[in-house]
Amino acid sequence: MKNQQIGNWQSLLAGILTSLIIILSINSFVIVNPGEAGVLSILGKARDGALLEGFHIKPPFISTVDIYDVTVQKYEIPAQSSTKDLQELTAKFAINFRIDPTQAVEIRRKQGTLQNIVTKIIAPQTQESFKIAAARRTVEESITRRSELKEDFDSALGERLDKYGIIVLDTSVIDLTFSPEFARAVEEKQIAEQRAQRAVYVAQEAEQEAQAEVNRAKGKAEAQRLLAETLKAQGGELVLQKEAIEAWKMGGAQMPRVLVMGGSDKNSNSVPFIFNTGNLQN
Known part of the structure; x- marks a missing residue:
């Protein structure tokens, strides 16, 4: 009986040890998938060096690993600013970005979660970058030269977010509106x-x-x-005679069958002009 009890205790102890080994084994490593970066914290303190994709050993029970998605993220962020001519301009930007995997530890220490990154870093920096771009031109120039406005915005936003370990890949202006007063001014101008x-x-x-x-x-x-x-x-009188006949004919008057034109004066140099007007009518 005693030997049986000892055997039971040994079996129980072996089971406990096996369970502990399994638990220790499970908590002694972490697998970071592609498109992810991990931050190892031991006793609440983040360790330097991000955990990139692959298999990693970690101290069991006293450590945690925060996983960050480092693939492309997209958020739509509104912004508002005054233009060079003091007109209100409202926009909405679609921002494609990703976290720099090598900066994951600093992001964990300073910003925390991805949602904090968006609300505390990207959103306010988007607003400030839009103010910089909009203040350089009038509201009309902002609308007619939209590509230049976007270039200035991209430059300002990329420079501001780079120091936070955030890489801006692309931005799009999906909405750009102006005040009703300016809309009326544009209509009146047109x-x-x-x-x-x-x-x-x-x-x-x-x-x-x-x-x-x-x-x-x-x-x-x-x-x-x-x-x-x-x-x-020379012959000018002939032209006048022809003009007179044409006018007579066009007027519809009854013309004589024979018409003699020219001066009868002996001293006149003009040559008599005799013809049958019936030929004209025919």
């Missing part, structure tokens, strides 16, 4: 520009019409000058 363009068009049209009148007057004067020169030249 209306004024349209009216000005219309006035310019009307002025140009009037100028073109005036120039056309001048050209017509010049053409008429030139025609009269040429006609006068023709009349002075």
Whole structure:
């Protein structure tokens, strides 16, 4: 009986020892997966050197490992600022970033969790960076030169977050709005520009019409000058005779069958012009 009790105690002790060994074994290592970084803390104090992906030994029971996701994170963060011309400008940025794995220990010591990083670091630095970018231009320039606004914002944000171990990969302006007062000003400006363009068009049209009148007057004067020169030249009277006949014919008057034109004066040098007007009518 006694031997049986000793055997039972030995079996129980062996079971306890086995359990302790298993527990110790489980708590003596940690596996860090790809895309993660670990921070080892012993008795509440973070140890230098981040635990990168792979198998790591750690003291059991007195140590913990905080795991940080170092893959790309995306957050949408609102921001508001005054522009160079003191107009209110509101924006929303989509920020893609990741934690520098080598800086995980410092992030654990100073910022703590990823949520703290977003609310205490990224959000306020986004606001400050937007103020820097917006203050360099007017609200109209911020809208019409949106890419330049984004470049200034990216430069300021990247420089500010780099010292916290946060790597900015990309930003996007997903919303950019301005005050109702500026919206009305833009609308009024567009209306004024349209009216000005219309006035310019009307002025140009009037100028073109005036120039056309001048050209017509010049053409008429030139025609009269040429006609006068023709009349002075030899045979000019023939031209007048033909013009008279044409006018008579166009007027619809009954013309004589035979018409004699020319001077009957003996001293006249003009040559009599005799023809059958029936030929004209035919």
